Amino acid sequence: HQLIPSFKSGDATGQAALHFQLLLRRMGQVGHIYAGEVEPTLDVLARPARALRPEPGDLVLYHHGIASHLAGEWMHLPCRRGLVFHNVTPARYFAGTRMEEALVAGRAQLAAMAPFADVAIGVSDYNSAELRASGFRNVHTVPLFVEPERFGEDMADPKLLGRLRPHSPLPLGEGKGEGAVQPQSALRPPTPLLVAVSRILPHKRFEDVLALHAEHLRLRPDARLALVGGYDAGAPYVREVLQRARSLPNVELLGRVSHAQLVAVYRAATLFVSMSEHEGFGVPLLEAMAAGVPVLAFAAAAVPETLGGAGVAFTEKRFAFLAELVHQLHVDGTLRERVLAGQARRVRELSAESAQVRLQEALAHLLPSKTPGRRTRGKRKVALVVQRYGDVGGGAERHAQWIAERLAREVDLTVLTTCASDHLTWANTFPPGEERVGRVRVLRFPSVRTRTMRRFNALSRELFAAPQPRVSEEQWVAAQGPDAPGLLRHLAEEADGYDAFVFFTYLYAPTVLGLPLVARKSLLVPTAHDEPPLRFRIYDEVFTSPRALLCNTPEEETLIRRRFPHAARGRVVGVGVDAHEGRERRFREKYGFTEPYLLYVGRLEPGKGIPELLKHHARLRARFHDAPQLLLAGTKAMELKGDGVRYLGRISDEDKHDALAGALAAVVPSQYESLSLLTLEAFAQGTPAIVNGRSEVLAGQAARSGAGIAYTDADSFVDAVRRAGELRDVFGKKGRAFARQHTWERVMDAYREELEKLWGGRKS
Numbered sequence: 001h002q003l004i005p006s007f008k009s010g011d012a013t014g015q016a017a018l019h020f021q022l023l024l025r026r027m028g029q030v031g032h033i034y035a036g037e038v039e040p041t042l043d044v045l046a047r048p049a050r051a052l053r054p055e056p057g058d059l060v061l062y063h064h065g066i067a068s069h070l071a072g073e074w075m076h077l078p079c080r081r082g083l084v085f086h087n088v089t090p091a092r093y094f095a096g097t098r099m100e101e102a103l104v105a106g107r108a109q110l111a112a113m114a115p116f117a118d119v120a121i122g123v124s125d126y127n128s129a130e131l132r133a134s135g136f137r138n139v140h141t142v143p144l145f146v147e148p149e150r151f152g153e154d155m156a157d158p159k160l161l162g163r164l165r166p167h168s169p170l171p172l173g174e175g176k177g178e179g180a181v182q183p184q185s186a187l188r189p190p191t192p193l194l195v196a197v198s199r200i201l202p203h204k205r206f207e208d209v210l211a212l213h214a215e216h217l218r219l220r221p222d223a224r225l226a227l228v229g230g231y232d233a234g235a236p237y238v239r240e241v242l243q244r245a246r247s248l249p250n251v252e253l254l255g256r257v258s259h260a261q262l263v264a265v266y267r268a269a270t271l272f273v274s275m276s277e278h279e280g281f282g283v284p285l286l287e288a289m290a291a292g293v294p295v296l297a298f299a300a301a302a303v304p305e306t307l308g309g310a311g312v313a314f315t316e317k318r319f320a321f322l323a324e325l326v327h328q329l330h331v332d333g334t335l336r337e338r339v340l341a342g343q344a345r346r347v348r349e350l351s352a353e354s355a356q357v358r359l360q361e362a363l364a365h366l367l368p369s370k371t372p373g374r375r376t377r378g379k380r381k382v383a384l385v386v387q388r389y390g391d392v393g394g395g396a397e398r399h400a401q402w403i404a405e406r407l408a409r410e411v412d413l414t415v416l417t418t419c420a421s422d423h424l425t426w427a428n429t430f431p432p433g434e435e436r437v438g439r440v441r442v443l444r445f446p447s448v449r450t451r452t453m454r455r456f457n458a459l460s461r462e463l464f465a466a467p468q469p470r471v472s473e474e475q476w477v478a479a480q481g482p483d484a485p486g487l488l489r490h491l492a493e494e495a496d497g498y499d500a501f502v503f504f505t506y507l508y509a510p511t512v513l514g515l516p517l518v519a520r521k522s523l524l525v526p527t528a529h530d531e532p533p534l535r536f537r538i539y540d541e542v543f544t545s546p547r548a549l550l551c552n553t554p555e556e557e558t559l560i561r562r563r564f565p566h567a568a569r570g571r572v573v574g575v576g577v578d579a580h581e582g583r584e585r586r587f588r589e590k591y592g593f594t595e596p597y598l599l600y601v602g603r604l605e606p607g608k609g610i611p612e613l614l615k616h617h618a619r620l621r622a623r624f625h626d627a628p629q630l631l632l633a634g635t636k637a638m639e640l641k642g643d644g645v646r647y648l649g650r651i652s653d654e655d656k657h658d659a660l661a662g663a664l665a666a667v668v669p670s671q672y673e674s675l676s677l678l679t680l681e682a683f684a685q686g687t688p689a690i691v692n693g694r695s696e697v698l699a700g701q702a703a704r705s706g707a708g709i710a711y712t713d714a715d716s717f718v719d720a721v722r723r724a725g726e727l728r729d730v731f732g733k734k735g736r737a738f739a740r741q742h743t744w745e746r747v748m749d750a751y752r753e754e755l756e757k758l759w760g761g762r763k764s
Contacts, residue, residue, distance in 0.1 A: 001054060002084075003074060005065030007035035007046035009471075010230065010256060012283065013063050013086060014046070016123070016144060018471055020061065023356045025516040026068045029367060030492045032485070033056075036070050041459075044478035045471070054079040059366050060749050061121070064088075064113075066106035066107070068284070075116040082119040082365055083136070085110070085127050087280025089203050094325060099706035109363040110134045121362055124281045140362035144281050145355045147470065148347055150259070155467040156267045157260035159442065164226065164268035166190035192330045195269040195293070196598055197262070197284040197654040198276065200231035205298075206241045208275035208317055214248055217324035220330075223250060226339040228265055259469040266291035270330055272498030272716075274391040275317070282306040286350060289343035292335055294329050298321070310346035312339060374584070379412040380759070381497065385514060386504040387482055389417040389444075390430065390437050393603060393635045393650070395677050396527045399575055401437075403525075407502075408440045411755075414498075415442045416491070418484045418510075423635060424605075425450045426482040445486035451479065464532040473538040477512050480533075484510060491517045500758050502751075506542050507533060519545035523754055524568070527674040528556055529697060534563055543567040547758050550750070552675030555700040571754070574675060576682045576744030580653075582661025590655070591648065596628040598690070599663040601656050601678055602670075604647075605637040609669030609692055614642050616669075623718060628664050628725075660685040665709075665724040680742060682733030682758045683707050688728060690720045 002021065007014040017033050020188045035046040042510040049070055054060050054077055061082040062074040072080060088106045114120075114135035121142050122128030128141045132246035153161075194216070196209045201747050206227065213225040227245065227311065231238045245251045254265065266272070272288035274297040285306050297303050307313055312329070314322065323532055329336055373489035386400040386406065400415075407413050415437075426447040434444050456479050463476050479488065487510055491501075495518045503511045506526040524546040528534060543549065543560060549570040554651075588594060598617070604610050610632075617630045621643050629644040633651045640647050651659070660666060666682035668691045679689040679701055690696035693710030702708025708731075709720040 001031040001052060002033045002048075002061045003049060003052060003062065003070060004033065004035045004063040005068040005070055006037040007042055008037070009038045010632045011043070012066060013065065014042075015283075015469075016084070016086065017063060017470055018045070018474055019145065019352070019355075022516075023352065023359050023469075025513065026356055026519075027360055027363075027367070028492055028495060028517050030485070030488045030513075030517065032158065034176060036065075036068060042237035042471075042475060044483070045475055046483060049073070052077075059118075059363070064106075064110065066103060067109060070114055071109050075113060080118045081111060081116055082121065082363070082366070083131070084121045084123070084142075085131050085280075086123050086277070087127060088130075088200075089278050096129050102692045106135075118366060119362055121359075124302040124305050126305055127280050136243075140358065142355055142358040143350055144286070145350050145352050146283065146286045146290050146347070147352065147537065148290040149540070150467075150469065151263050151266060151287060153263075155260060155265050156264040157258070157466060158264075160261050161264035161268055164193060164265060166268070166270060167192055187198065190270070191222050191224065192220055192326070193226060193227060193268055193270050194273050194326065195226045195288075196273050196275075196660050197228045197265070197287070198274070199229045200227070200241055202237050203276060203278045205275040205277055207244060208298075208319075209273055210241070210244050210248060210251070211317075212273060212275070212322050212326070215319040216326055216576040217249065219323055219327045221249075224252070225250060226252045226254055226265055226269070228254045228257055228262065231572045241253060246430075250598045257740055258466065258560055259472070260466040262287075263291065263467070266293050269293045269658070271296055271326055273326075274303070276300060276303070279303050279306070285311070287687055289553070290347050292340060292343075294339045295343060296329070305348075308349060310339075310342040324453065358500050375664055380499040380755070381411070381412045381414070382407060382418050382502065382755070383414050383491075383498045384498045384502045384504065385416045385487075385510055387418060387492070387508040387510055388420055388423060389415050389442055390421070392421045392423075394423060395602065395673075396505045396673075398677065400528070401440075401526070402575060402744075403502070403504075403657065403751065404440050405438060406744065407751065410752070413440060415440055416510075417442060417444055418442045418482045418488055419446045420482055420486065424453050432486075443490070444488065445484040449481065449483045450517050451481050456480070460532070468536070470538065473536045476533070476536070479507055480507070481509055488514055488517070493667075500755055503546070506539060512538065512542055515542060516545060516618045520547070521758055522546045523548050523550055523758065524551045524554070525552075525573075526560065527552060528560055529672040529674045529695065530559055531672045534559075540564060548754050553697050553700060555697040556674045559696065571750065573747055573750040574742060575680065576747045577680045577739045577742045578744070579684065580657040582657035582659070582685045584658060584662030587655060587658035587662055590658075593631075593646075596626075596664050597662075598628050598665055599629045599631050599633070599659050600667045600669070601633045601651070601659070603637065604640060605633050607670075607672070609671055610638060610640075613667060613669035614640070614645065616711075616714045617645065618642050619714040620718050620721055628721065630667070631659065631661070631663075651658065657681070657685060660687050663687050664728065665690045665721065668692060669699055670698075671695050676701060680739055684739035686736050688731035688735060690724060705735060705738035707731045 004013050004017050033046040034049045034052040036049045038046045058079040060108045061084050063084045111134045120131045120136035120139045123144050125141050128139050131139045198204045216223045253413045272293045272295045277300045279301045299313040299315050384404050388397045419430045420426040421429040428446050429526050430444050432444050432446045491514045501518050501522040503515050503524045543564040544566050546568050549568050550573040552574050620627045631646050633648040660682050666689045668676045671692050671694045673695050682689045689708040691702050693699045693712045711717040711720045
């Protein structure tokens, strides 16, 4: 577990704890973050410190906070203890303020903690030296890192980027005609933009940044400066800095910004400058290097270590000279390229992978060793991980159940899932523990938190609007759920007891948090479709770390490869279709229904396109007096009304096949699908499918089969219904032929082959 003083938006310690949690997951370890103070919106990521109840064999890593009361509690925890030390700023920078006394106490507290630590971790060699000087033994350095992909231009706020980005180069002299190409030497450099990113605090020396800007203005009157970071407007030091900033031209105070805005600032900058006189590591330096901005930094404390020979470090604050250097870095393209190449090298060196190696070394004697699973006698032991299982509704869950029932005939299979049946709330309805569902052994773990969709939808709207930092994406995944810590513990503790893991659906927390624990012997059935969460960077690891991706359609595989160029090897496997012969007459007699009808079976909720389907059907009924009715079957999560609309409730598989056999067409209105099971089942009954053409997957299924019709709006929906009625027999023959290609024998052959590759029976 990790213990931190506070978990708030923009808090560097909270971000570091999340990064450590990422590394620990990759090491096969699970645990929670506990905080003395937790911002209400982040309560899905951190639990209150008072809830920490470690067992004797647990390890608690405490991220040191200045004079926090948690230090005393940590020293007396009945478990193994580790300290993570970021930095304590010398008190002299806060002389005469309330911070001075706290900083002095923080130093004394650090020394008092030394005898209680089984391991101490500094985020730089500079900090590790401070730990040793305070009496700590078994000290290791685990540097912080950034994820470069989160600082690419695609992550930048386009509006702010457009406003801040320097003007394009302009010709110095007159050309020889319209459109004449000027040599590079004849181009005037763009308007320079210097940026400084940090909280405005005394030791950050923002007055020196402003002094440099004043000197730079002498060389380039158009030079600009942007200051980014939070500040206490009432603090005397801050008031002085702000007053000075307002007295200079071309200075912009941006304050705290979103991640997308921060990336825009970096991507627009021509130079990043730091005048700080005390840094324990300097994350903004690394962020700027990751964003491709030349860095100019005062070589204080851990700054030289962070730069590692990259960027430009200086030891004397001679502002006139530094202004000349800034100008040279701006106009000399060769020099700039050399600096950027060195910084790119340094970013690669300070990667998450290298940090993981260092963390493994630091904790090697405190964590149980992870050994590769050995080949077992008899049946292989396989775990299938899915968020819900059993009589729960949902296409992906039904797909998982079909695979589980067939795999269980060949391997020793255990389904690892939650006690939830409702994916909207994750409320526990099944009893925890082991049960048998048919021939399948199912191990259920309770969800410890329910979900309120109104709150979750509001969070989704906020986070989908712009690129996000890891903390926000982790927040969304945790809020999405289900939160089943017992399932994750089982994966971590029993990993060596299974020969393989098959994860279903990329989207949910059990896959995002569980797959990294056992990635080396995992397969993923992603059921991915083009939806906003797929753009979150947190899913990069989900798609790159398993041994193989078992996709449902060619369109899904193409989408994954387009979004994740370095994704694991993919293969189109799909699902099989059982040859059930539906009996239309039996369905009509049971439900007392005689008119022509369209049929939808599945979850009845906005995310499945049901509101739009109801509108399109209303248009159809308004235009034609003999238009078919619309039958809806499945779990209802919204109001269903309209002329000719009938809700059947949840129906059995037998009723579904009977209903499909008699339908004019099956209707699939969802825009987000990796495969439509209903479409394949309709084809098997000789019934055409009318599908949402805005889904590449559905449009592809319709086109490849020749048995489906795609629509994109109300008029094309009406036309699709007309065509289905006129050509039902033609579509039906093509649909049956297409369904016969999707046999369970072919599907299970693919699963067997992939499991054998995973076990080393064949090369992948």
